[in-house]
Structure formats: C-alpha cells, structure tokens
Amino acid sequence: MGFKILGNAESPYLQMGAEIALNHHERWGGGGYPNDKRGEDFPLPARIMHICDTYDALRSRRPYKPAFDHLKTVDIITRGDGRTQPEHFDPAAFVAFEQNHQSFRDIFEACTA
Numbered sequence: 001m002g003f004k005i006l007g008n009a010e011s012p013y014l015q016m017g018a019e020i021a022l023n024h025h026e027r028w029g030g031g032g033y034p035n036d037k038r039g040e041d042f043p044l045p046a047r048i049m050h051i052c053d054t055y056d057a058l059r060s061r062r063p064y065k066p067a068f069d070h071l072k073t074v075d076i077i078t079r080g081d082g083r084t085q086p087e088h089f090d091p092a093a094f095v096a097f098e099q100n101h102q103s104f105r106d107i108f109e110a111c112t113a
Helices: 002-006 012-023 044-059 070-079 091-112
Strands: none
Touching: 002 012, 012 044, 044 070, 044 091, 070 091
16 A cells, blocks of 8 residues: 555655555565565665564564563564564665664664653
8 A cells, every 4th residue: 555655756765665665574585475575676675674664563562462672572583483584684684683773772762752
C-alpha cells in the first residue's frame, strides 16, 4: 500500500520511501516478501530499513508478544531465535547494527519516552 501511495511521486525522497515500503520485508538470502528478492536485488535503503524495522518490531509490544528490552532484541538479531536469523540481513547493515546498537536503543527510547 505504501508503494502504491508513494510510487508515482516526483520527489526522489518519496520514491525512495516507496522502494523501502515495497522491499523492507525482503531478506538478504531470500525467503522474504512480497517478491522473494535477495542480496543486492533489492535497494540498499530497504536493506537498511529491514534491520531497523526488525529492531522496532522486537522492542514494541504486539498482540501476540510482549515488548523485548534492548539486550534481548540485540541477542535475537545477532544470534537468531528461529524466526529471525542474522543471515536475513544485508551483511554490511548487520555489521553496522552490531557496532551501533546502542544508538538504536537511544533513538528508540527517546521516541517512546
């Protein structure tokens, strides 16, 4: 839906937003959706957003799960839990997350305070 809303925009920022909306659930090794793209077949901004969205989803309460704290979220992303695995993420985005996960915590906590 986000891709349909933003896809015809003239702004390059909105065009990038459309690509992110369409592709941020794809996985580096395949098996994502909606088009089972893999590796560099989907745009870098979507590959970055994939790990950001995963962090946010794990930190946020959902009807089917509690909100996880930062350390549990980092553990799930970096070690896997059966549903989320490290190989799902662009390797460069994964390394950046490992090196900067404290910034993810700080931003998340500032936005939810």
